[in-house]
Amino acid sequence: MKPFTFERATSPEQAVSAFAAQPHAYFLAGGTNLVDLMKLGVEAPGHLIDVSRLALDTVETAPGGGLRVGANVRNSDLAAHPAVRSDYPALAQALLAGASGQLRNLATTGGNLLQRTRCPYFQDLSAPCNKREPGAGCSAREGATRDMAVLGHSEHCVATHPSDMAVALAAYDAEVELLGPEGTRTVPAAAFHRLPGDTPERDTVLRPGELVAHLTLPASPAGARAGYRKARDRASYAFALASAAAVLALDEDGTVRHAALAFGALAHRPWRARTAEEVLVGTRADADTFARAVDAELAAAEPLADNAFKVPLARGVAVRLLTGLAEPPQPAANRSAGV
C-alpha cells in the first residue's frame, strides 16, 4: 500500500473543499470496500478525507411518508430502523441479504452505493482491466464469465454492480442527494449507476469531488407490498447471482395498479425493469402475467459463455417474488419474499 496523508472532515462542505485542495484525494467512510481495495493495490489514494464522523447519520421520516437517510447511516442501523422495517421491507431485506453482521455494522449507506465491482479481474493487478486501467482490455470477457453481466454489458466491460441495497432503492424510486463544488444536486437512484459503454472506469454519474450526502425515499404507493429476493451460491454471506426487488400494488379486482421491479447482479448497475413494468400495470396479477412481464424484460439478455443460467435464474427469482407479493395472506407472502 502506498503511504498517504489523512484528515478528518469537519463538515460536508469542508470535505468537498478539502478534496479539491489535495492531489488524488478519496473520501473514507466505513472503509469496508476502500481499505480492502487499497490492500489489493487497486486503489492508491494520496490523501484520505475521513467523512465517517460527519453528522450525516440520521434517518428522518417525512410527515406525509417518505424517508431521508444520511449517507453515514450504517447498513445494520438502516435495516433495523422501525420505519424501514415497516414501510420499506424490500430495503430492509436487501440490506440484511448483504455482507456479514460485522460488515453491515461498518458499511455506510453512501459507501454501499459507491462500492466497486467484485469482478475478480478488476481485483487482480496482473489481469488487464478497462475499469481499473482504461484501454488495457477486458480479461473477463474471454475469461470466467459465470458471475458476469447478462444485460447492458459492452465489449469493454462485463462487470456487475454488487450491491443488494441499491437494487431495492431503484425499485422504491429513491433519489441520491449529492454535494459538490458547484452545490447540491439530486439524481434518481436508478440512474446513479451507469452502464459501462466505452468508459467502464466510471461506475456512477458522480462528478469528481462530489460527496453522497443523503438518500431520499418517497412514500410507498397506497396498499403497496414489497420484497427482495436473492439467489446465491451459499445461504448467507455471498454476492448475488441474481436478485430482484419489487414494489407491487393491486386494485381490489386484482389488477396491477403500481409495479416497480429491479434486478441485481445482472448488469453494471441495478437494472430497473421498465419493460416488465409496462406489461404488468393494468393487467391481472397472476403467474402468467408475471412470467410474461419478466420474459419481456429478459428478452434483452445477452449471456456470455458461462452465464446463460443467470437468465432463467433471474426469471425464477422475479416471478416467485411477484407471486408472493400478490398472494392474499400478507405475512406468509412476505415470508416467501424475504427468503
Next chain:
Amino acid sequence: MIPQRTATSSTLTLHVNDTAHTVTVDHRATVLDVLREQLDLTGSKKGCDHGQCGACTVLLEGRRANSCLLLAVAHDGAHLTTVEGLGDAEEPHPLQRAFEERDAFQCGYCTPGQIVSGVGMLCEAAEGHPSHATPGEVLQRSTGEPAELSRAEIRERMSGNLCRCGAYPHIVAALEDASGHVGPRSGTAHPASGPASDRDSDRDSDRDSDRDSASDAAPAR
C-alpha cells in the same frame, strides 16, 4: 490557500479494554495491526486480512467489526473491546465458558473472532436487530423486543465468521447456551438491567426464561 498535508503517520489514542493507549501509527496500519504489533494484544487474529473470515473481530463502541478493515488513523478516541477484554481463564465471559463446555473449536484460530462476534451478535439480538433469517411478518412488526434466536437465526447472524475446521454445530450450541447472558448496549431501545459483574451467575439456569432478564447488561466488562 489550504496548506498541503505531508504527514503519513499520526499520533492517536485508542481505548482498548478500558485502557487508553497513545500510539504513533503509519496511516496504512489497521486497528488489527496496532493491537497485535504495538499493544501486544494477539488474541485478535489476522486470517484473511480482507474482511472475509471474521478472525479479527473486535467490538468497536460495543458493536462487532472487522478490525482488519479499520484504519487506525480514522479511529482516534475509539473504544474497543478485544477477546482479552471479555474475560480470562480465572473469570471467563459466559460465552467463553460456553465455548469450552461445548467444545466449540478444534484448532482454535478462529475462536477469538467467533467469541467476540458472538458477544456482539447476542447484543444485536437483545437490541431487537433483525436478520436475513427473520420471518417477514416479524421483520415488518419492529417492536424493539429482543430477537428470538433459533438455530437458523444464529447461523445466519454468525455467517461472517468462518471456521475451516467446521466446528459450526458446537459453536451454534455454545451461542444458544450463552444467549441469556448478553444484553443490549446501554442507551439502546430495549432496557438494560443488572451490572456486568453478575455475568458468571446463573449460567445453568434455563436459557429461555433467563433471556429477558439480561443479567449481563454490558457486552463486555
